[in-house]
Amino acid sequence: MVDLDSLIEDGQENENLDFKAVQYDRTKHEALIKDVLSFANADIHNDRYIIIGIIFNNLGEKEILEIDSVFIDSAVYQQLIKENIEPELRLEYFPYTVKGKRIGIIRIYDCEDKPYMMKKDYGKLRRGECFIRKGSTQFRLNRRDLDKILNQKIYKIGYYRLVTFQKENEYNLNLIDSLISSIDGLRSHLSLIPEEFSFYQALRISDSTNLYDTEFINNVDDYILIAKKINMWKDLEMNWIVSRGGLHQSNTQNYISALHEGKDICNRMKIKIRDEIEKHEQLI
Helix, strand or coil: CCCHHHHHHHCCCECCEEEECCCCCHHHHHHHHHHHHHHHCCCCCCCEEEEECEEECCCCCEEECCCCCCCCCHHHHHHHHHHHEECCCEEEEEEEEECCEEEEEEEEECCCCCCCEECCCECCECCCCCEEEECCEEEECCHHHHHHHHHHHHHHHHHHHHHHHHHHHHHHHHHHHHHHHCHHHHHHHCCCCCCCCCCHHHHHHHCCCCCCCHHHHHHHHHHHHHHHHHHHHHHHHHHHHHHHCCCCHHHHHHHHHHHHHHHHHHHHHHHHHHHHHHHHHHHC
């Protein structure tokens, strides 16, 4: 959570901050719904705040009015938003003391499932309506806004797949290092590490050609091929042990070559994945 004192003292109204003079009583519930809906769709990633009990005077300075009436229970606002906005979003309302005076703070957070819209009619608000806050002003969502939200959702899917793929690649690199370090034992004692190289996440990436550029997909395809190749050699090892009681030198050498090739590709993939993650972070 942000430093609330600094936010109150220095913050200006924008996509994540608004100031209100009084609480949203029952007569202002329609305004609350629209305000929360607009904040939730704002093109930002941090929390949104509506600070109640503060106004700007004629000189443009903030003035604390204080809430001296009954403080409205957070559950009232939460239930109102839950019943009227979809998909569900998170909100809390709590008292806060500034310079000895009580104000109220609405915090809207985890708005990660845009677009948010009206679930049903309420007052003049109609089911399916969407609003967005830009600067300190509310607008209806237009086609460009919706396209941007959709693209962000798509790239977010790509981002999370990359993060999972990154973990898979690290696992495979560690396995390769373990196998390379045990080559001598493999030759003399026929010791085997039972794990196989995983490429399930790589297959998901390879199938998602709309999320990544062609060069990256080509690198992923090379990665999948070497993973299959090394797994094939591991199967052959088992056959050699069962049928021969040992390993032929030529087969062992092919296996070693495949491991080193796999290590080179995994190391290259490590850099490529990192670069792709950085690109996706800028797009979401």
